[in-house]
Amino acid sequence: MKILIIGETKGDKIRESTLELFSLKEKLSANVDFLISSEDSKIIEEISKFGPNKIYLIKKKNTIPCELIGNIKEINEKEKYNLIVTSGTSFGKEISALISAFLEIPLLQEIVDIEKMNNKLKVLKPLYTNKIYSLFEVPLPAVLSFSPRSLNIPEKNEKKGETIEEDSKGCIFGDEIKLIERKEKGGEEVDVAEADIVISGGRGLGGAEGFEVLRKLAEKIKSLGKGTVAIGASRAAVDAGWIDHSHQVGQTGKIISPQLYIACGISGAIQHIVGMRNSKVIVAINKDPEAPIFKIATYGIVGDLFKIVPELTEKL
Amino acid sequence: MKFLVFIKRVPDTSLPLRIKGNEIDKEGLTYVINPYDEYGIEEALRWKEKIGGEVVAITVGNANSKDILKNAIAMGVDKAVLIEVENENISPKTIAKLLSEYAKRESFDVIFAGKQSVDKVQGLIPVLVAKYLNIPVVPYIVKFEIQDGKAVVEREVDGNIEKIEVKIPAIFTCEKGLNEPRYPTLKGIMKAKRAQIPVINPNELGVEIKEEEIKKIELKLPPDRPPAKIVESVDELIKLLKEEAKVL
Numbered sequence: 001m002k003i004l005i006i007g008e009t010k011g012d013k014i015r016e017s018t019l020e021l022f023s024l025k026e027k028l029s030a031n032v033d034f035l036i037s038s039e040d041s042k043i044i045e046e047i048s049k050f051g052p053n054k055i056y057l058i059k060k061k062n063t064i065p066c067e068l069i070g071n072i073k074e075i076n077e078k079e080k081y082n083l084i085v086t087s088g089t090s091f092g093k094e095i096s097a098l099i100s101a102f103l104e105i106p107l108l109q110e111i112v113d114i115e116k117m118n119n120k121l122k123v124l125k126p127l128y129t130n131k132i133y134s135l136f137e138v139p140l141p142a143v144l145s146f147s148p149r150s151l152n153i154p155e156k157n158e159k160k161g162e163t164i165e166e167d168s169k170g171c172i173f174g175d176e177i178k179l180i181e182r183k184e185k186g187g188e189e190v191d192v193a194e195a196d197i198v199i200s201g202g203r204g205l206g207g208a209e210g211f212e213v214l215r216k217l218a219e220k221i222k223s224l225g226k227g228t229v230a231i232g233a234s235r236a237a238v239d240a241g242w243i244d245h246s247h248q249v250g251q252t253g254k255i256i257s258p259q260l261y262i263a264c265g266i267s268g269a270i271q272h273i274v275g276m277r278n279s280k281v282i283v284a285i286n287k288d289p290e291a292p293i294f295k296i297a298t299y300g301i302v303g304d305l306f307k308i309v310p311e312l313t314e315k316l
Numbered sequence: 317m318k319f320l321v322f323i324k325r326v327p328d329t330s331l332p333l334r335i336k337g338n339e340i341d342k343e344g345l346t347y348v349i350n351p352y353d354e355y356g357i358e359e360a361l362r363w364k365e366k367i368g369g370e371v372v373a374i375t376v377g378n379a380n381s382k383d384i385l386k387n388a389i390a391m392g393v394d395k396a397v398l399i400e401v402e403n404e405n406i407s408p409k410t411i412a413k414l415l416s417e418y419a420k421r422e423s424f425d426v427i428f429a430g431k432q433s434v435d436k437v438q439g440l441i442p443v444l445v446a447k448y449l450n451i452p453v454v455p456y457i458v459k460f461e462i463q464d465g466k467a468v469v470e471r472e473v474d475g476n477i478e479k480i481e482v483k484i485p486a487i488f489t490c491e492k493g494l495n496e497p498r499y500p501t502l503k504g505i506m507k508a509k510r511a512q513i514p515v516i517n518p519n520e521l522g523v524e525i526k527e528e529e530i531k532k533i534e535l536k537l538p539p540d541r542p543p544a545k546i547v548e549s550v551d552e553l554i555k556l557l558k559e560e561a562k563v564l
Contacts, residue, residue: 300545
């Protein structure tokens with residue numbers, strides 16, 4: 001099995017969801033090559049510890065996915081990969097769809113599990129906004145995107161890969177498409193889909209200022225050094241304009257699976273639950289003992305979140 | 317300016333879904349326009365109201381899909397077209413070829429589609445159509461403007477805001493946040509009732525129907541979670557998180 005991993009950066013670092021993809025090396029007993037676009041060659045130092053054979057560095061800043069397809073197509077013609085994989089991020093899903101279209105190989109997005117059985121690949125993918133899971137048999141070659149956090153970052157070793165630098169071959173659609181500006185949205189450092197711990201708020205917060213209480217808890221948990229922390233929200237809180245849509249967890253938001261999910265003032269409508277049900281540990285804080293969120297929580301505490309959350313922040 | 321919107325008939329996923337054999341149980345399902353496609357309809361209608369033109373909605377599906385095309389007319393689109401296929405398991409390439417052939421015939425300036433459908437979660441069709449029509453595709457837009465024969469769009473991807481300029485004709489896929497889709501008006505609903513839906517046969521478009529290559533083996537429901545442990549105090553909660561769950 002020969003795999004090409006398409007990587008992504010966040011700021012001047014490799015995204016964690018990219019590192020997770022290296023676990024496929026052992027899981028599928030595969031040879032792995034790696035491709036990433038960055039101006040900075042230092043970025044690949046970290047990657048070489050995960051044991052790729054070849055590292056393709058496309059020297060470009062602020063790349064959009066269509067600008068890598070020409071390179072990937074040419075490399076694939078030489079290397080003939082069985083599998084090309086990306087993260088299920090926006091970038092990863094966009095580039096996966098482009099790879100499927102232009103390399104003419106089948107695509108499955110947002111995979112949560114993969115298994116090799118008798119030289120066949122079986123993958124698990126949630127459908128219908130995470131309400132139903134489907135097991136697929138994937139014909140090879142294929143391109144797959146993996147939901148962030150569905151694989152674990154593997155142990156590093158010291159094997160060094162060979163680096164090949166290339167320039168971007170330009171956007172596959174020509175120069176009629178131009179990225180004018182890319183700016184970081186600011187505020188949160190970690191995307192809610194990628195965080196180890198998510199503290200989420202709903203209607204019970206009563207307003208945008210309610211999120212300040214959650215941010216204080218987030219700061220405290222961050223200081224414990226148990227992983228990355230992000231703020232999530234239910235649709236009710238997003239639609240009320242209290243917080244931006246990028247924080248939304250659920251049917252029309254993100255589907256996430258952190259180590260710990262703390263739901264504050266979220267009643268637990270099915271549209272929300274489908275987005276966070278796969279969290280390892282769920283804590284529900286709600287004043288309504290009948291709230292459906294308690295049905296899927298690991299631990300529940302009934303009471304006023306404006307008392308409980310600050311107490312938790314103080315005592316942790 | 318001519319706008320084309322790709323729409324898809326999907327089960328309303330806010331209602332319970334059950335499994336029957338290797339498919340979801342169709343009994344008692346309610347179908348809706350794929351929610352992300354509604355943003356496309358709304359954006360096209362807003363721009364038509366602003367600068368004039370025509371909005372056409374199109375879907376590939378069986379005769380039942382007429383219901384969502386009528387919903388699109390009720391929202392205000394000028395025309396809603398069905399490319400009728402009986403086989404429910406046709407390949408994404410076939411669907412994209414059908415849509416591309418139709419789009420070629422009518423030459424549209426702007427094509428909108430949802431970023432993905434809630435039943436397949438792939439986002440592949442608009443990208444394939446872009447390839448077949450040889451025009452650019454910009455996924456996940458949350459802001460759309462037309463200025464001197466160009467579209468200037470914004471998208472929010474992975475914690476960044478990107479501003480992209482692209483020549484039209486082009487395809488755009490819509491993310492939540494682009495707009496707030498309108499509800500049908502009474503007048504719209506009356507119009508939809510009377511409307512005739514033009515039906516196109518794949519042969520007319522010269523496209524051969526091919527089946528999906530990826531085999532679905534089994535559907536399952538997500539595993540149940542054990543009932544919650546209700547705790548009485550924050551101290552107890554912290555103890556459990558540290559000692560039992562070992563997450564903090």
